[in-house]
Amino acid sequence: LLAGTASAQPTNPVPALVTRDGRHALMVDGAPWLMLGAQVNNSSNYPAMLPQVWPTIRAMHANTVEVPIAWEQVERKEGQFDFSFLDQLLAEARQNNVRLVILWFATWKNTSPNYAPSWVKLDNKRFPRMTNAKGETHYALSPHSHATLEADKRAFVKLMEHLKAADPQNTVIMVQPENEAGTYGSVRDFSPVAQKAFDGPVPQALLTRFGKRPGNWKTVFGADADEYFHAWSVAHYIDEIAAAGKAVKPIPMYVNAALAAAFGRQLANSYASGGPVHHVIDVYKAAAPSIDLVAPDIYARDHGPYLEYLRLYGRPDNALMVPETGNAAEFARYFYPVVGKGGIGFAPFGMDDTGYYNFPLGARTLDAATLDLFARNYRMFAPMMRHWARLAFAGKTWGVAEPTDPKAEHRQVMELGKYRATATFGQYQFGVDKPTGNPQPTGGLAIAEIGPDEYLVAGFDTRVTFALADTKSGRSMLYDRIEEGHYDAQGDWVFDRVLNGDQTDYGLNFTGRPQVLHVKLGSYKGN
Ligand code: N0T
Incomplete structure (x- = not known):
């Protein structure tokens, strides 16, 4: 209309996680947002599946959907990128009036490289797997491989560049780099390159965080050394990817945890060692400053451990978000303590009609009655979610x-x-x-x-x-x-x-x- 009024044009603020007085808000379109979320099944990330996604999402009254984008799907041939599924997903999400959280399935998906392209997961020489304590090849990719990091990072940056161009309206409000990172069956990588780092000095950021004097990993962290070392290595690797992505478009990024037992301490090779389990949250905070929060995937059905996980992950320095939880009937009620504790989001897993049920983690089958236990919460909260999110950010909410x-x-x-x-x-x-x-x-x-x-x-x-x-x-x-x-x-x-x-x-x-x-x-x- 007038020359020089560019600054008067409506701006579209990029989503952000803000923290004030130890409380948190996920800002979407400039105001706190409560994620009434749902996560689709793992293999629902192809256009042909979307017609079996939206009816479930609509029935739930979800306002945010978490969907995987796989490295193998966007870079099947090295250096050739295809974001057609993302484009389709963006268009259909907008038609359905929901926001998206993108899950980047790449170096680690439930710790394995299955979602990496063939040219990565079949090439141990270029993209080395870890070595276990016995010197055997372990299934997981090593966090100590520069080549793997650079390849994953390059694809992730392409994804973020595509988002920056294709999503000025910020339909995508968060990104999760990797999925349930860490390693089952080996506390850390014992390859020569990893061992050399393990025998070397503990990084200053970690010493500062823990108030420790310099030394090598074993002398500084004793019995925790192996796991802390692996957590640092994995977190640092993910942080580099996240930082490179944020340099393109700085939307909030989080990592999700395959949890260790809520009470007591298990042997590290019995859970995803090196992943963001609760007793290494501080390692992640020191190693991954570009990660806005670490989040628990809660499949524990019992009230005691469930509430304990909420306590462990909801901290003044860590916003509470449950990016995955079981979709069986008894999980629906946990929405209330999550929102009561000021959580920014809650999402049952496996919410589509593609016919897969992850029982015993979730429902045996997702029947209408089960679905409605989740839907009734979202139906009631949807019209007041902005109001609620503001009150939660002010610390004025409770829930049981x-x-x-x-x-x-x-x-x-x-x-x-x-x-x-x-x-x-x-x-x-x-x-x-x-x-x-x-x-x-x-x-x-x-x-x-x-x-x-x-x-x-x-x-x-x-x-x-x-x-x-x-x-x-x-x-x-x-x-x-x-x-x-x-x-x-x-x-x-x-x-x-x-x-x-x-x-x-x-x-x-x-x-x-x-x-x-x-x-x-x-x-x-x-x-
Ligand atoms: C979750 C989901 C999906 C024998 C499981 C939980 C999702 C991932 N993993 O359906 O795979 O992508 O984040 C792992 C829990 C392991 C428990 C093993 C019990």
């Missing part, structure tokens, strides 16, 4: 999932500051009976503080009561006003009715109906 440990007595407590909320599971709505748990563990509840003495409360298959946290205040709490309503497509609150009487006198009941409440609490002197 139905526990299965008998010691928990079907009860979870949330300390909200001035108030305490107690959630119980498997009780009649009148609330005089003891909680016995739901027929299957489906209960989940999230609470956000939206104003003084006022809370947004939403969930399913849960009862909740509020009380003053200070039981000796000489005051009694009452429900001043409880509004039931919903958020509209613009994210504004729409009042439907006031809850009172039986609906509030004995506690608030969340059933299988989607229910969002605004609960205003009050108190009076006397008890």
Whole structure:
């Protein structure tokens, strides 16, 4: 319209992970975003499969889909690149009004090089595999090969260049370089080149992070030396790839972990050693400054370990995100502690209709009833996800999932500051009976503080009561006003009715109906 108004054109900020006061937000289009995610099956990364992806994604009401892009698919012949699937994926994601997370399956996919092109995975001479402690060839590619790193990096940079050109609207909001990196069956690479590095000095960044004095790996880290060395080597390799990609387009990048046991310490050759398991998060932080966060793939069904993983990975220096979780019914409720702890995203794995089910990790079959347990959460949260993400970034959210440990007595407590909320599971709505748990563990509840003495409360298959946290205040709490309503497509609150009487006198009941409440609490002197 006018010359020199270029700066007045609408800008499209690149997605970013921001941290403030030890809390995190994934900024998408300039505001915090809550990833109501889903990950497709591994081999759904071809155009012919997409018609079997979108119906499931739509049924879930997901707003973000995680899809692999494989090195073998974009560079089948060395130096010849083909991003036609990515183009198709971008177009169809936009039609379906969802954002994307790209999973770069390359040097390591569940630790193996199966997704590397044939010219890589069949050429041990040029792209060496690791050597185990016995001197035998190990299946995994070595993180100490410069040639492998350069080849992977070159393809990844091409991918990011393509994204930069083909995705000015940032349909892709995050990228995951590699997938479940690390190594099964050998704690580290014992090849001569690796051994030489192992006998050499520990890098300064790691010494600083751990407050250690200089030395070689064994003298500095003792029993942890082998695994820390491997974690450093793998993380550093991925960091170089991520940094080169970010130099093209600086969108958030994360790595996902095939987890070690939540409690206790296993032998390092019994899990993906060198991957971002919880006890090496600090190694990753030192080795991979270009990686925005490390994330747990949680397939543990039990409440205890699940919550422990959330605790281990949700840190002031590490945003909580669950990029993969089981798609069996009992995983759906874990959405609530994730969003309650300010998590930026949650994604069940295997969400398409291509006929593969990774039981016992996930569902035996993804039937409609199972799918709907995930869908009901997203349906309810979709219109308020921006609102929720802002509140989470401000540290004003809580959430619980139905526990299965008998010691928990079907009860979870949330300390909200001035108030305490107690959630119980498997009780009649009148609330005089003891909680016995739901027929299957489906209960989940999230609470956000939206104003003084006022809370947004939403969930399913849960009862909740509020009380003053200070039981000796000489005051009694009452429900001043409880509004039931919903958020509209613009994210504004729409009042439907006031809850009172039986609906509030004995506690608030969340059933299988989607229910969002605004609960205003009050108190009076006397008890
Ligand atoms: C996950 C998924 C996919 C015997 C498994 C979990 C995804 C990857 N890996 O369906 O392969 O790409 O990130 C590995 C869990 C191993 C447990 C072995 C139990």
